Amino acid sequence: MQIVMIGTGYVGLVSGACFADFGHHVTCVDKDESKIDALLNGRIPIFEPGLDALVESNVAAGRLNFTLDLASVLPEADAVFIAVGTPSRRGDGHADLSYVYAAAEEMAPLLREGAVVVDKSTVPVGTGDEVETIIRKVCPELKFSVASNPEFLREGAAIDDFKRPDRVVIGVNDAHAEEVLQEIYRPLTRNDSPILTMSRRAAELTKYAANAFLATKISFINEIADLCEEVGADVRDVARGIGTDSRIGSRFLQPGPGYGGSCFPKDTLALLKTGQNYGSPLKIVEAVVAVNDQRKSAMGAKVIEALGGDVAGKTVALLGLTFKANTDDMRDSPAIEIAQALQDAGITVRAYDPEGMETSKAVISNLVYCDDSYDAMTGADAAVIVTEWDAFRALDLGKAKELLNRPLLVDLRNLYSRTDVEKQGFEYVAVGR
Known part of the structure; x- marks a missing residue:
């Protein structure tokens, strides 16, 4: 052909x-x-x-x-x-x-x-x-x-x-x-x-329906993660408990800082607009969008709270900028709002991403770009994992502790075991745990 x-x-x-x-x-x-x-x-x-x-x-x-x-x-x-x-x-x-x-x-x-x-x-x-x-x-x-x-x-x-x-x-x-x-x-x-x-129209709608459903799973597990923190449960256990149900499935049940990228944010908005145009409002999708918007801003507040609230003049190492690993895509990345919230609070942000630093320069201002994870952590008061890159899954915590002003790890992707991190003398803050 x-x-x-x-x-x-x-x-x-x-x-x-x-x-x-x-x-x-x-x-x-x-x-x-x-x-x-x-x-x-x-x-x-x-x-x-x-x-x-x-x-x-x-x-x-x-x-x-x-x-x-x-x-x-x-x-x-x-x-x-x-x-x-x-x-x-x-x-x-x-x-x-x-x-x-x-x-x-x-x-x-x-x-x-x-x-x-x-x-x-x-x-x-x-x-x-x-x-x-x-x-x-x-x-x-x-x-x-x-x-x-x-x-x-x-x-x-x-x-x-x-x-x-x-x-x-x-x-x-x-x-x-x-x-x-x-x-x-x-x-x-x-x-x-x-x-x-x-039919052609069914195919057009299938794409939007699929992305909206996956976005719904993400926002759902993020809300469950918040509830887990309040009641003393571990969201990973809850995710396994519901994900093994064949009617639900385990994919897209990993809590984090909210969805981003080129598809979910724009496609959920477009589907909402289509529903409005045809007089068929999509209340569940409306809630998904609202939850995700709130989620991103809440992650910046979570870091500030972990630092003790009085953060002016402090420094944070931001590990990961792209909306997900294995891409250089910064579109609607949670890192954008997190970095902005930290900067608004008077925090200096030192950042590293394996692929996204050039693209991030067009959307995030005043970051200190670093050569690697350890360079970013040098002199910082906390390390914050935003993107689930493999490079961040096996950090040398002993080396990290020596470089940080304060051994505080805020793990927004739940990449680490609390026990393992705390054994190294770190304070550990995760999501839904």
């Missing part, structure tokens, strides 16, 4: 490289000249484990290409995937679809007969209808299809998720689109990965 991927961000680049690895011929197109220049010179503009090698091997095999010129490749495409950003729109939280619609307008006069246009971006219900209308206005006689194929990729594990998915969701309104997408994903049938075919 000849595939064009519009957008070389996280979804577009990972999807394009994986499709090429399936044996398809893929050209990734972007308007950002710096991105295309980097990719043409073998530089990957995002951090995702294994992506650099995957891109390199498929470029070398001649199956993966990059260009700024959509017109040079689109007329030969069997399928055109739209993988552009849909950020939250300022003011109302709805998904900003301007990039999706601009892509539809640009591709319309270039599509060949029988082409399938596929929304890979996360888009609200009815977006496929509007994309079809935009193209139809330009090419009223053209035979083409518009489909929805939402992604379910976890940052840090995206390649494995793409190649060994729990399921592939295909939203189509005609047999031709289904046939083309089934052929594109045919290599996955060897792994017995289920391909779920449904």
Whole structure:
């Protein structure tokens, strides 16, 4: 299959490289000249484990290409995937679809007969209808299809998720689109990965419903963690007790400083807006968003309380800046609000993250960036684990104690055993324990 991927961000680049690895011929197109220049010179503009090698091997095999010129490749495409950003729109939280619609307008006069246009971006219900209308206005006689194929990729594990998915969701309104997408994903049938075919609108809603449900599990266990602290229970025991129930499952039941990233924050807001537009308010999702917003600010207060409340002039080592491990993504990271709360209280923040320090500079001001975990802890009054990087799971606590002004570890990811930490002479503050 000849595939064009519009957008070389996280979804577009990972999807394009994986499709090429399936044996398809893929050209990734972007308007950002710096991105295309980097990719043409073998530089990957995002951090995702294994992506650099995957891109390199498929470029070398001649199956993966990059260009700024959509017109040079689109007329030969069997399928055109739209993988552009849909950020939250300022003011109302709805998904900003301007990039999706601009892509539809640009591709319309270039599509060949029988082409399938596929929304890979996360888009609200009815977006496929509007994309079809935009193209139809330009090419009223053209035979083409518009489909929805939402992604379910976890940052840090995206390649494995793409190649060994729990399921592939295909939203189509005609047999031709289904046939083309089934052929594109045919290599996955060897792994017995289920391909779920449904209407286009159902597929669009499935993506939002999935992310909202996972966000609900996170906010739920965070509230249970707060209750555990009040009643003297350990949230890890409670999480095991409910997670072993097959109706619930253990994933996304790890308490922490709240969810962030490119999906959950914007997708829950967009789903709320869709519910409002259709007169079907989503009260549970509203509560999830409110709990998560409060959670992030509460974590800054938790650190200040652990320090004794009178914190002006103190220093904190912030270990982790990205919203999760194995990514350089700072979007809606809990570290942003935590750092701001500490700075507002007069605390100097020394920070280290294995991959996120460059991206953090655009969103967090006045941090002291350090070379490693121990550099960050030098002269600090507390060490605070914000992100669950492997580099923070086995710290040399003896060395850390020598470097810190006060042996205080605030573990917002519950990476350590209280007994082990306190044996080293530390004060230990965790979440829900």
